[in-house]
Amino acid sequence: MRSLAALIGLLAALSAGGTLAAEPAGRTPKPVVETATAGTQCVAPPEVMRRSHMDFLKHQRDDTVHGGIRGAKYSLKGCIDCHASPKTGSVAKAETNFCVSCHSYAAVKIDCFGCHASKPAEAVAQKEPK
Amino acid sequence: MSRRGFLGVAAAGLAGVMLAPGIRLIEIAQAAAPTAGASPKVRWGMLIDTTKCATGCTDCVTACNTENGLDPKPSPTSAQWIRKVEIKEIKTGRASSVPVMCQHCAEPPCVDVCPTGASFKRADGIVLVDRHSCIGCRYCVMACPYKARSFVHEELSDQKPDVPRGKGCVESCTLCVHRIDKGEKTTACAEACTRAGHGAIVFGDLNDAGSEISRRVREIQTTQLRADLKLDLGVRYHGI
Numbered sequence: 001m002r003s004l005a006a007l008i009g010l011l012a013a014l015s016a017g018g019t020l021a022a023e024p025a026g027r028t029p030k031p032v033v034e035t036a037t038a039g040t041q042c043v044a045p046p047e048v049m050r051r052s053h054m055d056f057l058k059h060q061r062d063d064t065v066h067g068g069i070r071g072a073k074y075s076l077k078g079c080i081d082c083h084a085s086p087k088t089g090s091v092a093k094a095e096t097n098f099c100v101s102c103h104s105y106a107a108v109k110i111d112c113f114g115c116h117a118s119k120p121a122e123a124v125a126q127k128e129p130k
Numbered sequence: 131m132s133r134r135g136f137l138g139v140a141a142a143g144l145a146g147v148m149l150a151p152g153i154r155l156i157e158i159a160q161a162a163a164p165t166a167g168a169s170p171k172v173r174w175g176m177l178i179d180t181t182k183c184a185t186g187c188t189d190c191v192t193a194c195n196t197e198n199g200l201d202p203k204p205s206p207t208s209a210q211w212i213r214k215v216e217i218k219e220i221k222t223g224r225a226s227s228v229p230v231m232c233q234h235c236a237e238p239p240c241v242d243v244c245p246t247g248a249s250f251k252r253a254d255g256i257v258l259v260d261r262h263s264c265i266g267c268r269y270c271v272m273a274c275p276y277k278a279r280s281f282v283h284e285e286l287s288d289q290k291p292d293v294p295r296g297k298g299c300v301e302s303c304t305l306c307v308h309r310i311d312k313g314e315k316t317t318a319c320a321e322a323c324t325r326a327g328h329g330a331i332v333f334g335d336l337n338d339a340g341s342e343i344s345r346r347v348r349e350i351q352t353t354q355l356r357a358d359l360k361l362d363l364g365v366r367y368h369g370i
Contacts, residue, residue, distance in 0.1 A: 065260050068168035068252060077291055115261055116226045117295030126272045 031105040032096045040082040043073050053079075076112065081120045092118040155295065165311055167253040173236075173353035175255070175364035176307050176320065177338040177343050177352065178229060183323075185227040188214055190331060193322030194231075199290040199304065209280035209295070211303045212319055217370065226370055229331070232257060232278040232303035232365030233355060240270035240279065249300075255336075255364050256305045266298040275356050278302045305333075305364075336364065 013102040016087060036042065044056075063069045081097040083091050091099040092113045098119075104112050159236040194212045195201065201208040212231040218224065238257045240249045248264035251257050259270075259279075271279045279302040287295055292308040295301055316324075320331040334343030352366040 048299070061262060063167075065258070066250065066252065066260070068165070068307065070165045070308075070311045072164035080291070103290070114285070115289065115294040117291040117294070119288075119291075121291045 029105070031101040033084070033101060034085055034096065034098050036082040036098075037084075037086075042082070043078065076116055077121075080118065086117075086119050089120075090118040142292075157251060160326045165313070166310075168252040168256070170253040171337060173336040173364065174310065175234065175334065175343060176305075176317070177332040177334075177346050177366050177368065177369045179332070179346075179350075180226045180228050180331045181369040182328050183227045183229065183327075184214065184280065184330075185225065185326055187227075187326060189322040189326045189328075190214075190229050192201065193318040197212035197290075198293045198304075199288070199295070205318065207283050209282055209301055211278075211280070211301070214359075228370060230276060230278070230355070231319075231365070232274075233276050233361070236362035236364070238361065239273040239275065245269065245275040252307075254310075256307055256310075257302075258304055258307065259300055259302065261294065261296065261299040262303075264282035264299040266300065268300060268302055271285070274302075275359055275361075291365040 040077065044052075049056075053074075055081075057076055060072055060074045061076075063072065064075075078107065079099075080091050085091070085097045086095065088094045088097055091097050093100075097118075099110065099113075181368060191212050191214060192202075195204070198211060200211065204210060204324060212229055215228045215230050217226050217228055234255055234257050236255065238251055239250070240257065241251055244250075245267060246263045246265055248262075249257070249258045249270045266281065268279075268281055279300050281300050282295060282297050285299055287292075288358060289295055295303075306314075306344040309317065315331045315333075317331075319356070323329060323331040332343045334341040336344060338344055347366055350368050352368050353370055354361075354363040354366060
């Protein structure tokens with residue numbers, strides 16, 4: 001019985017080590033934050049965005065939907081334009097993509113991308129003709 | 131150091147100077163000004179001249195579907211923002227083809243019945259659904275006399291970045307609000323109709339006496355659908 005437990009423990013350690021090879025050893029896998037497109041500048045410093053992006057976006061969405069104000073400082077489209085992954089072209093498609101990587105770590109379920117495109121406009125336009 | 135050299139160095143230094151915590155001069159220069167938003171002085175509307183609308187032509191419907199990322203091959207349960215209705219007076223046999231979409235009422239029944247305030251009218255007369263607060267009850271679908279609203283039954287993918295839409299929400303014609311907010315002067319359906327050579331749809335500001343739509347509604351007889359309901363529609367029809 002003890003050998004079985006040891007074997008399970010070993011297997012778990014091995015599989016965790018395999019999937020999180022890039023991670024420093026620790027009990028919790030840290031989110032892999034993909035870097036934004038080179039040469040782009042975020043609208044606020046990272047520590048502000050990490051803490052307050054949800055408030056910025058929620059405030060802006062009412063201004064945009066009800067007031068018709070577009071092109072303001074904060075916008076979900078703006079986030080996606082810089083933070084879409086070069087691999088998947090999206091911020092929410094793969095587990096490692098910008099929005100999903102942190103939100104799965106923090107166990108916060110976001111439904112933004114049930115309606116909003118998770119890809120920049122050019123990526124959607126390219127896909128269309130076929 | 132020469133005077134010119136000193137100024138050059140000072141200017142270069144200034145670009146990176148922090149004006150206030152987190153704000154640099156260079157960021158102010160990069161930020162584009164936001165649009166002014168919906169103005170209460172404007173009343174967006176459409177004039178549909180059914181004498182010019184061709185039976186069997188569905189260019190407006192196709193253009194709407196493409197512009198807003200709707201189902202290109204609609205099924206009976208797909209969302210539909212604009213549809214072609216063929217009408218015929220039985221006694222005389224006179225037939226017309228009529229595109230029907232959200233009529234953007236000044237007194238919208240969908241807004242009256244919405245339990246969450248998701249269905250609303252913008253300052254410029256465009257009636258919209260705020261999907262952030264829509265709970266999908268479909269009361270507005272029942273209330274609309276024009277059957278203009280649709281419910282999204284299934285999960286969607288590859289939406290247009292300018293037109294977010296998704297499962298569990300009600301939606302309808304937005305008068306191409308994403309275009310209008312950017313300052314464009316026409317909707318996808320009106321553009322397609324003009325391109326097809328019919329010119330049956332005119333979009334514009336009903337409050338601007340100098341606009342084409344105001345001039346046309348002043349000159350020709352126009353009808354509001356179900357005018358007896360006194361909803362003061364933004365869409366007017368000629369020739370029915």
